[in-house]
Amino acid sequence: MPIRKQKEFIEAVQEAAEQPLKQDHLLSLVGYNCRRAYLTIVPLFDERMAQYNLKPAEFSVLSLLKANPNITQKRLSAAVNVSPPNLAIMLDKLEQRGLVLRQRNPLDKRSQTLILTEAGTELCMQSERTTGELEAEATAMLTDQERAQLLGLLQKIFVRE
Amino acid sequence: MPIRKQKEFIEAVQEAAEQPLKQDHLLSLVGYNCRRAYLTIVPLFDERMAQYNLKPAEFSVLSLLKANPNITQKRLSAAVNVSPPNLAIMLDKLEQRGLVLRQRNPLDKRSQTLILTEAGTELCMQSERTTGELEAEATAMLTDQERAQLLGLLQKIFVRE
DNA sequence: TATTGTTATACTCTATAACTATA
DNA sequence: TATAGTTATAGAGTATAACAATA
Missing domain, CATH: 1.10.10.10 (Winged helix-like DNA-binding domain superfamily/Winged helix DNA-binding domain)
Known part of the structure; x- marks a missing residue:
């Protein structure tokens, strides 16, 4: 790699390391967001439900x-x-x-x-x-109204008429 | 099985077959709803994105x-x-x-x-x-406002501070 | 000694084909 | 012939342990 390109590359890497992660497009996708939310709840589910196997x-x-x-x-x-x-x-x-x-x-x-x-x-x-309790904890950042709203919106997507 | 029990069983099976499915508890869980919504979107994703492998x-x-x-x-x-x-x-x-x-x-x-x-x-x-288009179709039952609301609520669950 | 990335491997989840018994 | 359920099996997705190179 030429020295000039090399210098630009180092600066770009430094820049990238300092920047917060950009994920605008992914965060605009309902599917992606559903999966991410699901994946944050599952570990708590596994932990609390292990007692019941x-x-x-x-x-x-x-x-x-x-x-x-x-x-x-x-x-x-x-x-x-x-x-x-x-x-x-x-x-x-x-x-x-x-x-x-x-x-x-x-x-x-x-x-x-x-x-x-x-x-x-x-x-x-x-x-x-137990699932009721664990869910309440996993979604503690939502008000009761927001939680109800969220369930309603999700169900619009998958409930068949 | 005694005849009386047998008759009750047949009636119960008939009754069950006629009833719509009850899933109140599951539908009250955010995790379950996220997964269900995700699973309805994924097939469309797979279909439309197959062209890009x-x-x-x-x-x-x-x-x-x-x-x-x-x-x-x-x-x-x-x-x-x-x-x-x-x-x-x-x-x-x-x-x-x-x-x-x-x-x-x-x-x-x-x-x-x-x-x-x-x-x-x-x-x-x-x-x-393509993902933008497919998402719009998969969530066509939501208004733009509802869709934005949904994204916001989901992100509250998994976005770390 | 700790960290990044790799290799090898195993485990879980999900999907498909072929079979049986009933209809 | 078609359907409900089963068996066997294969594939995808995910997780873990051990290693090489670098810090």
């Missing part, structure tokens, strides 16, 4: 089954965005842990209906309490 | 390098939430494609500074235009 997707399944007893795996699969093969494996584990019960659907023996066991219901109630 | 993380890197020429891998790694080992591999690919240039930092030869090549800059400009 529940991952985010597993918690979603339990919460959905508590609110919708006897739904089929098909509907559950669509609701939690977990493909049937992966859901089957997750349900195997939850069933082995005695949290979930699979029953043949008497109205259509191809499908299976799902309910929480008593232990599953209890664990779900505890973990819903 | 850019994944979300790769696009973030290009956009950040365009706005912050000559920053180090260390800072970039922190900014895009990609661990140094994984960033190294991603940069190998981007460098092989002639989009990015790595240079030893003359001020500290442990680190490397990064800039976009001319081709990288051009691809970044095109893809930023």
Whole structure:
């Protein structure tokens, strides 16, 4: 590299090191911002939910089954965005842990209906309490009104009519 | 199963099949809503950005390098939430494609500074235009004011002071 | 001794194809 | 023939440990 270019390069590197990070375009994208916000909440989720040995997707399944007893795996699969093969494996584990019960659907023996066991219901109630608390902490910088507004705006994006 | 229980079960399954899905608790969680909104935008991103052969993380890197020429891998790694080992591999690919240039930092030869090549800059400009368009479509149900509000609320969650 | 970046590797998550049993 | 669920497997994404070069 010629000396003149070299000098310019050093100055540019120095300049770059001193500048705060610019990310105007990325910060204008809803998708990027959703991901960033999600990624700040997840570690707290993992930390607080470790006591129940529940991952985010597993918690979603339990919460959905508590609110919708006897739904089929098909509907559950669509609701939690977990493909049937992966859901089957997750349900195997939850069933082995005695949290979930699979029953043949008497109205259509191809499908299976799902309910929480008593232990599953209890664990779900505890973990819903914990998620409520952890969420409140993770979004403590928002007023109740802002938080409600945020939920409403996000749901406009993904709730189907 | 006794006949009486069996009859109750069939009724419960029928009832469940007719009910709309209840997901009150999940919909009250910011983290869950962020993820759901993100997951509705990503497929459109993948579809529109396939022409550039850019994944979300790769696009973030290009956009950040365009706005912050000559920053180090260390800072970039922190900014895009990609661990140094994984960033190294991603940069190998981007460098092989002639989009990015790595240079030893003359001020500290442990680190490397990064800039976009001319081709990288051009691809970044095109893809930023595309992301802008795709985002507008994915969030077309929001008014401009709502969209700005949403970005502001999300950033309150993850922007560090 | 600490830091930047790399290599190798493993683990989790997600996606796909082929199979079964029912309809 | 089509559908619900399963099995097996592969791929993408992410995380960790150990190393080389430099400070």
